[in-house]
Amino acid sequence: MAKLILSMDGLVLKEIPLTKERTTIGRKPHNDIQIDNLAVSGEHAVIVTILNDSFLEDLGSTNGTIVNGNPIKKHFLQNNDVIELGKYKLKFVGEAAPAASGEKADFEKTMVLRPAAMKAAQAAGGGAGAQAAVAQRQAAVQAAGASAAAAGIADKDARSAPAPSAPSAPGPAAPTKPVQPLGAIQLLSGGNAGKELELTKPLTTLGKPGVQVAVLTRRPQGYFITHVEGDKRPSVNGQEIGAAPHSLKDHDVIELAGVKMEFFLKA
Amino acid sequence: MDLTQTLEIATCTDPGMVRSHNEDSIAADPANGLVVLADGMGGYNAGEVASGMATTVIVTEMRQILASARPYEIDQKNHQEIAARMLREQVLKANSSIYQAAQSQPQYAGMGTTLVTCLFYDNRVLVAHLGDSRLYLMREGKFRQVTRDHSLLQEQIDSGIITAEQAKRAAHKNLVTKALGIDPTVEPEIHEYPTKPGDIYLLCSDGLCDMVDDEDIGMTLQALGGNLKMAAQHLVQMANDNGGRDNVSVILVRVLREYPGPRGVMAKMFAWLK
Numbered sequence: 001m002a003k004l005i006l007s008m009d010g011l012v013l014k015e016i017p018l019t020k021e022r023t024t025i026g027r028k029p030h031n032d033i034q035i036d037n038l039a040v041s042g043e044h045a046v047i048v049t050i051l052n053d054s055f056l057e058d059l060g061s062t063n064g065t066i067v068n069g070n071p072i073k074k075h076f077l078q079n080n081d082v083i084e085l086g087k088y089k090l091k092f093v094g095e096a097a098p099a100a101s102g103e104k105a106d107f108e109k110t111m112v113l114r115p116a117a118m119k120a121a122q123a124a125g126g127g128a129g130a131q132a133a134v135a136q137r138q139a140a141v142q143a144a145g146a147s148a149a150a151a152g153i154a155d156k157d158a159r160s161a162p163a164p165s166a167p168s169a170p171g172p173a174a175p176t177k178p179v180q181p182l183g184a185i186q187l188l189s190g191g192n193a194g195k196e197l198e199l200t201k202p203l204t205t206l207g208k209p210g211v212q213v214a215v216l217t218r219r220p221q222g223y224f225i226t227h228v229e230g231d232k233r234p235s236v237n238g239q240e241i242g243a244a245p246h247s248l249k250d251h252d253v254i255e256l257a258g259v260k261m262e263f264f265l266k267a
Numbered sequence: 268m269d270l271t272q273t274l275e276i277a278t279c280t281d282p283g284m285v286r287s288h289n290e291d292s293i294a295a296d297p298a299n300g301l302v303v304l305a306d307g308m309g310g311y312n313a314g315e316v317a318s319g320m321a322t323t324v325i326v327t328e329m330r331q332i333l334a335s336a337r338p339y340e341i342d343q344k345n346h347q348e349i350a351a352r353m354l355r356e357q358v359l360k361a362n363s364s365i366y367q368a369a370q371s372q373p374q375y376a377g378m379g380t381t382l383v384t385c386l387f388y389d390n391r392v393l394v395a396h397l398g399d400s401r402l403y404l405m406r407e408g409k410f411r412q413v414t415r416d417h418s419l420l421q422e423q424i425d426s427g428i429i430t431a432e433q434a435k436r437a438a439h440k441n442l443v444t445k446a447l448g449i450d451p452t453v454e455p456e457i458h459e460y461p462t463k464p465g466d467i468y469l470l471c472s473d474g475l476c477d478m479v480d481d482e483d484i485g486m487t488l489q490a491l492g493g494n495l496k497m498a499a500q501h502l503v504q505m506a507n508d509n510g511g512r513d514n515v516s517v518i519l520v521r522v523l524r525e526y527p528g529p530r531g532v533m534a535k536m537f538a539w540l541k
Contacts, residue, residue, distance in 0.1 A: 110308040110441045112379055112449050205490045219508050229493040
C-alpha cells in the first residue's frame with residue numbers, strides 16, 4: 001500500500017498509509033492529514049487513490065501545492081515524489097516492491113469483473129479516473145492470459161519468490177520451502193522391529209484407526225507429531241504429548257499403540 | 268428435523284500470514300443442516316462487512332423459514348420442492364442487503380463477497396455458490412471439486428484459452444465474474460446432490476485452494492478424517508506454511524448417518540393440508 005511520510009526540516013514526523021479513496025490534507029481538524037500551520041489552507045489538497053494509482057489535487061489553496069519544486073493543480077503521484085506544503089514535506093512512497101511483483105500483489109486481491117463495466121471500459125478506450133484504471137487492468141489481464149496461452153509460460157516466481165519483507169527469516173512467513181533434512185522413523189519394537197520409514201510426505205499417519213492414531217507432519221519448521229484419535233495419546237521420550245502438535249527432535253523416541261519407534265533426521 | 272446428531276461440523280478461519288484482517292466469514296447452523304462461507308472484498312473494512320452480512324442474513328433467514336417449513340415440501344404452484352427456491356431467495360436477500368449498504372454508505376461502496384453455502388436435508392445436499400469459494404467432496408477415498416468457480420480463469424479454461432495446468436500459475440486468479448452485493452440482483456448457481464454416510468464436504472475460501480494443491484488437501488482429509496476439528500486446523504496451517512497470502516477459511520461437514528425426510532402418509536397429508 002502506498003504511503004506518505006510527513007517531515008519538517010528533514011525530521012520525520014509520521015507515516016500515513018493511503019488506505020482511503022480520498023485522503024484530504026489541510027489545516028482544519030476534519031482533514032485526514034491535518035497540518036496545523038498558517039501556510040497551509042483549511043482544505044489544501046486531496047489525494048485520490050484508485051487501485052495502485054494516487055492522484056494529488058490542489059483544492060484552490062492560498063499558497064499552492066508544490067511537487068518536486070513545481071507548482072501543480074493536479075498530479076499523478078510517482079514513487080519518491082515530494083509534496084511541499086509550507087515548511088512541511090510529504091514524501092510519496094508507492095508499493096515497496098519492484099514493479100513486477102507490485103503488480104502481482106495487486107492481483108492477489110479478489111475483485112469482481114462485471115460484464116457491463118468491462119464493455120464500458122473497452123468502448124471508452126480509456127476515460128478518466130476509475131474507468132481508465134479498469135481498462136488498464138483489463139488490458140493487463142488479457143495480456144497475461146494471452147502470453148500464458150501463447151508461450152505456455154507462467155510466473156513460477158510468483159509462487160516461489162521469497163517475500164520481500166522476510167527474505168532471511170526462517171519463520172512461517174517464508175513462502176519458499178527451505179531445504180530441510182529428511183526425517184525418518186525406525187521401529188524399535190513390535191513385529192516389524194528394525195523397519196525404517198522415510199517421512200517424505202507432508203502427512204504420515206501412524207497407528208491403528210479406531211484405537212490410536214497420530215500424524216507426523218512435515219512443515220517448514222521441521223517435523224511435528226499430533227494426536228488424532230484414540231483415548232490414549234502417544235508419548236515422546238516417555239512423556240505423553242498434549243493436544244497441540246509436538247515438535248520432534250533428532251533421536252526422539254515415540255511410543256504409539258504399544259509400539260516404540262525412533263525419529264531421526266537423515267543427513 | 269434436528270441434524271445435530273447427523274452431521275459433524277468443524278470450522279476454522281484465519282487471517283493468514285500477510286493480511287492484517289480477516290475478510291472471510293463463516294457460519295454454521297448444525298440443527299438445520301446449514302453451513303455458509305463468504306470471502307469478502309472491497310476496500311479496507313468493507314470486505315468483512317459484506318461477508319459478515321452474507322453469512323448472518325442467510326443463517327438467520329433460513330433458521331426462521333425452517334422453523335415452519337420443510338425443505339422437501341412440494342410447492343403446490345410448480346410441483347417442485349421448495350428447498351432450492353428457499354435458499355435462492357435468502358441468497359438474493361443477502362445480495363440486496365449488501366448492495367443497499369454499499370449504495371447508501373460511502374465507506375462501503377463497491378463491497379461484495381463470494382459465497383458458498385450448503386443445506387443438508389433428506390439425504391441430499393443443496394449447494395449455492397457465487398465466485399471462487401469452493402465446495403469439495405471426499406467420498407470413499409476420492410477427493411473432487413464439486414463447484415465450478417465463477418472466475419475469469421475458469422472461463423478461460425472452459426473456452427480453451429489456457430489449460431488447467433497453466434491456470435495454476437496464472438497471475439489473475441483473483442478476478443471473479445459473479446459475486447454477492449455488487450449488482451442489484453444476482454443469480455446464484457444452485458445444484459442438488461445425494462449424500463452418503465461417510466462423505467466429508469469441504470467448503471473453503473480461495474486462501475486455501477490457491478495455497479495448497481488439491482492433492483494435498485485430499486491427503487489431509489484422508490489422513491485426518493478421523494478428527495475433523497484437527498483436519499480443519501491442519502488445512503489452515505498448510506495454507507499458512509505455504510505463504511498464507513490470503514485469509515483462509517474452511518468448513519468441514521461429515522455425514523454420520525442417513526437422514527431421510529419423513530415420507531409417510533401422514534407427512535404427505537400434512538403437506539397437502541398446508
